[in-house]
Amino acid sequence: MVRHQLDSLMQMCERPFSLDENTATDAKIYCHISVGVSYFPTNDDEVTGLLTKAEKALHYVKQQGGDDICWYDTAIDEATAGSLQLEAELRAATTENQFVPYYQPKFELATGIIIGFEALVRWQHPTRGLLKPIHFINAIITHKLSFELFSHMAVQIAKQLSTWQQQGFCQHICINADAAEFSHPEFSEMVSNLLVQHRISAHQLHIEVTESSLIQRHANVKKQLTLLKELGICLALDDFGTGYASLSYLQEYPFDFIKIDKSFISNIDTDRTQHAIVKAILDLAMALDMQVVAEGIETEQQRDVLLKMGCQQGQGYWFGKPVPAEAATEMLIQQYAAK
Ligand code: C2E
Ligand code: MG
Ligand code: MG
Numbered sequence: 001m002v003r004h005q006l007d008s009l010m011q012m013c014e015r016p017f018s019l020d021e022n023t024a025t026d027a028k029i030y031c032h033i034s035v036g037v038s039y040f041p042t043n044d045d046e047v048t049g050l051l052t053k054a055e056k057a058l059h060y061v062k063q064q065g066g067d068d069i070c071w072y073d074t075a076i077d078e079a080t081a082g083s084l085q086l087e088a089e090l091r092a093a094t095t096e097n098q099f100v101p102y103y104q105p106k107f108e109l110a111t112g113i114i115i116g117f118e119a120l121v122r123w124q125h126p127t128r129g130l131l132k133p134i135h136f137i138n139a140i141i142t143h144k145l146s147f148e149l150f151s152h153m154a155v156q157i158a159k160q161l162s163t164w165q166q167q168g169f170c171q172h173i174c175i176n177a178d179a180a181e182f183s184h185p186e187f188s189e190m191v192s193n194l195l196v197q198h199r200i201s202a203h204q205l206h207i208e209v210t211e212s213s214l215i216q217r218h219a220n221v222k223k224q225l226t227l228l229k230e231l232g233i234c235l236a237l238d239d240f241g242t243g244y245a246s247l248s249y250l251q252e253y254p255f256d257f258i259k260i261d262k263s264f265i266s267n268i269d270t271d272r273t274q275h276a277i278v279k280a281i282l283d284l285a286m287a288l289d290m291q292v293v294a295e296g297i298e299t300e301q302q303r304d305v306l307l308k309m310g311c312q313q314g315q316g317y318w319f320g321k322p323v324p325a326e327a328a329t330e331m332l333i334q335q336y337a338a339k
Contacts, residue, residue, distance in 0.1 A: 034061045038072040056080055063142055087143045089125075090136065094148045098124045101156050102322035103173070105331060106293060106315045109307045114335055116172040116206070118315065119157050120322045121149065137178075146181040151190060157205070158198040160325055165200065169332045174206040174236060179213035183220045188227035195231070202232030208259065209235070211243030222253060229254045236293070240281065250288065258285050262296020262316070269301040275309075282310055 036058025044050045053072040060080055061070035070076070093099055101119035108115050123131040140149050157173050164171050181187060195202055207228060214221065225235060236257035240246055241264055249255070260281055268274045278294070285292045294306050297316030306314060320331065 032067050034058060034066040035069040036061060036072065037069060043072050083139075083142075086136075086139050090139060090143060090145055093123060093125075094145065094152050097152075098126070099149060099152050100124055100324070101153055101160070102324060103160075103328035104315055104322040105320040105328070106174070106313060107319050109294075109303055109312055109314050112319070114171075114331060115313060116174065117328055118174040118176070118208070118322075119153060120176065121153055122322075141178055141180055144180075146178045147184040147187070150175070150177055150181045150187075154191065154194055158194045158200060161200045161204050162198040164329070164332065165204075167329070167332075169329075169336070170204075171332065172204045172206055172234070174208050176208050176210070176238065179209055179216060179221050182209075182224040184224075185220060187220075187224045188231065191228060191233065192231055203234065206234040206236055206257070208238040208257075209253075210238045211240060211246055211249060214249055214253075215244055225253050239295075241277065250284075250290075255290065257291045257293060259293045259295050260311075265294055265296045265302055265306070265316075266298070269299070269305045275305070278306070278311070279309055286310075 036054045036056065038044065038050045038053035038057060040050055043053050056076055057070040057072040060076045061068050063080075063083060064070075100122050102122050103117040103119055105114045106116045106118060107113060121133055121137075123136055125131050140146055153175055157175055161171070161173055184190075191205070191207075194200075195205070209225075229235060234256045235254060236259050237246075237249055237253070237255045238259045239261040240258045242261045243249070250258075258281065260278060264274050264277050264281075266274070268278060282292055291313065292311055294311050294314040295316065297303050297306065297314045297318050299318055302316075303314065303318060323331075
């Protein structure tokens, strides 16, 4: 009976409805619902125990994306215990400076000159060693720690830019941001304060947003991107071509750069389809007055093909892997010494 009622409720929520049937608006309201359920006496024979277990089931279903019903099971205890520990570790990581930026050079394809760096987060985990984002970035988003990560990275990057400036290196650094980070109302203000505090100009900081994160349509993204753009910060659409609405994002948001995802570069020297897709992206960018960076260049042949096609900027293991700040500085010293 309970199951039947819950199923009907979920079905109702899947249908859009209008707030007021008489108003002349065609706005649809979608209601999202997540439900956690525990059974008496199978799961517990006391009210408090039952409520705690229903709450655990609810927490679990929300973690999995929500919009569903979850029936309590002992396996949930194990899953949530692991997740709670990870959340505690991630929170500690932000306060104990365990997130460090690694820097991957971006270079001019024709000359091999470094034109900037992309900062990529690494987690210096106290027991598991240096971790790449694949091991924790989803957990950061799930536990709503994106803004903390961004703030933490942004401070270190601003300091690095300031140090390079004092050493006579005029560079820019791109910082990655998930669209969830922009929904924070103080996002652009925080960035603006950083620029003033570390005496760096806005054009030295680029922000990359992945296509996949834009799909969730977080509130404030457009407003915050526009404010950043007004500050003079360059905005890049990362992993272009891998999302669901690549073209509409170009129309909707004020991007300056397109970063072609490495999946379109891997066989560009042999695969006609990849070649045609990249050509179309380059033509589109030119028509829109946007710049293009090709990601994931691993061979000289790939660089040559891209250069021939008119692509001017790139990144990839062929030129340089992400490295700690000291190694990135060493690259700049060598480049300037060779001039
Ligand atoms: P991304 O921004 O597209 O960064 C490029 C990724 O490709 C990096 O992986 C980089 O190490 C890797 N890569 C670069 N050149 C090559 C190549 O030639 N071949 C191959 N196979 N891979 C290459 P990484 O560092 O593991 O980062 C993965 C993703 O995690 C990034 O993709 C970005 O979306 C996200 N990410 C990284 N740092 C941050 C951060 O501080 N904040 C947020 N929100 N996301 C981040
Ligand atoms: Mg990126
Ligand atoms: Mg990318």
